[in-house]
Amino acid sequence: MSSKELQVLEDYIQQNNLKITRQRRAVLNAFLECEKHVSAEELYRIVTQKDPKIGLATVYRTLSLLTHSQLASELDFGDGQKRYEHRYMHSHHDHMICTECGKIIEFNHPLIEKFQEEVASRNGFTITSHKLDIFGLCSECR
Amino acid sequence: MSSKELQVLEDYIQQNNLKITRQRRAVLNAFLECEKHVSAEELYRIVTQKDPKIGLATVYRTLSLLTHSQLASELDFGDGQKRYEHRYMHSHHDHMICTECGKIIEFNHPLIEKFQEEVASRNGFTITSHKLDIFGLCSECR
DNA sequence: GAAGTTTTTGATAATGTTTGCCGACACCAT
DNA sequence: ATGGTGTCGGCAAACATTATCAAAAACTTC
Numbered sequence: 001m002s003s004k005e006l007q008v009l010e011d012y013i014q015q016n017n018l019k020i021t022r023q024r025r026a027v028l029n030a031f032l033e034c035e036k037h038v039s040a041e042e043l044y045r046i047v048t049q050k051d052p053k054i055g056l057a058t059v060y061r062t063l064s065l066l067t068h069s070q071l072a073s074e075l076d077f078g079d080g081q082k083r084y085e086h087r088y089m090h091s092h093h094d095h096m097i098c099t100e101c102g103k104i105i106e107f108n109h110p111l112i113e114k115f116q117e118e119v120a121s122r123n124g125f126t127i128t129s130h131k132l133d134i135f136g137l138c139s140e141c142r
Numbered sequence: 143m144s145s146k147e148l149q150v151l152e153d154y155i156q157q158n159n160l161k162i163t164r165q166r167r168a169v170l171n172a173f174l175e176c177e178k179h180v181s182a183e184e185l186y187r188i189v190t191q192k193d194p195k196i197g198l199a200t201v202y203r204t205l206s207l208l209t210h211s212q213l214a215s216e217l218d219f220g221d222g223q224k225r226y227e228h229r230y231m232h233s234h235h236d237h238m239i240c241t242e243c244g245k246i247i248e249f250n251h252p253l254i255e256k257f258q259e260e261v262a263s264r265n266g267f268t269i270t271s272h273k274l275d276i277f278g279l280c281s282e283c284r
Numbered sequence: 285g286a287a288g289t290t291t292t293t294g295a296t297a298a299t300g301t302t303t304g305c306c307g308a309c310a311c312c313a314t
Numbered sequence: 315a316t317g318g319t320g321t322c323g324g325c326a327a328a329c330a331t332t333a334t335c336a337a338a339a340a341c342t343t344c
Binding site for chain 3: 019021022039040041056057060061080081082
């Protein structure tokens with residue numbers, strides 16, 4: 001199941017002299033089956049339903065692995081905990097967050113990206129990453 | 143000295159049945175004299191140089207007051223602590239943060255703002271706030 | 285301006301997320 | 315089996331921020 005992502009993780013693991021373990025596979029599978037934008041705590045609850053012996057620290061450590069192997073992106077909407085979303089075969093996008101129900105809409109606007117580059121180069125600034133978060137009310141909560 | 147901002151704070155305080163105190167005035171003055179984008183800890187160090195008896199909790203509480211009275215904006219660049227910048231008589235802007243030296247460049251691009259509105263209304267989304275952070279290297283650190 | 289009411293203060297404890305630590309454990313090659 | 319390396323789980327520690335609470339200050343009313 002979803003062997004492409006597992007292959008990516010195994011490649012990264014082998015390139016860094018790490019080891020493939022039952023726990024890492026479990027966290028990866030739970031992450032892949034999961035809805036997007038999970039927090040570490042949420043993922044921990046999901047994983048321990050299938051395998052109660054997995055520790056919270058292992059979830060954090062594996063999420064770090066997933067981030068470094070480009071399978072996951074780390075998000076921070078400023079509510080005190082980080083979230084993670086699928087990154088493999090997903091293109092860059094920004095987020096609209098409904099502050100009422102928590103729904104997250106992903107979007108991408110090529111011209112916004114382009115003008116960011118423009119503003120940066122006008123200031124002699126080299127972009128390594130950027131994030132645009134829009135907060136408000138979704139159509140159902142308005 | 144900068145009586146306009148003090149007046150704004152006093153108005154807010156009176157409208158909410160709060161009280162004007164020596165400590166609140168001290169934190170406000172330190173904030174106003176300070177360079178932009180201060181953290182609570184930094185502001186605490188500045189305030190206690192003039193008035194060593196002021197507690198850290200009071201700085202946090204007063205920063206919350208300043209934020210609610212629209213004198214300050216709360217910023218979160220994802221480095222684990224919040225920062226505060228002047229808001230009174232300052233227009234909205236976004237930030238470019240140099241990950242090497244910490245320098246922050248403020249900018250505003252009307253078209254970026256406009257396209258955000260466009261994307262939001264296309265999704266039936268009502269914007270209450272938004273933030274665009276660009277991370278990278280400034281011209282001196284490149 | 286004194287008494288009474290309400291809010292604020294400072295010190296410290298508590299919170300909540302994330303990371304560090306450590307002895308036990310799994311895996312692989314010899 | 316044995317040794318070596320990396321990982322695990324449980325818990326302690328780190329960190330910024332918030333809650334708690336008795337004492338102090340600020341405002342109100344007379």
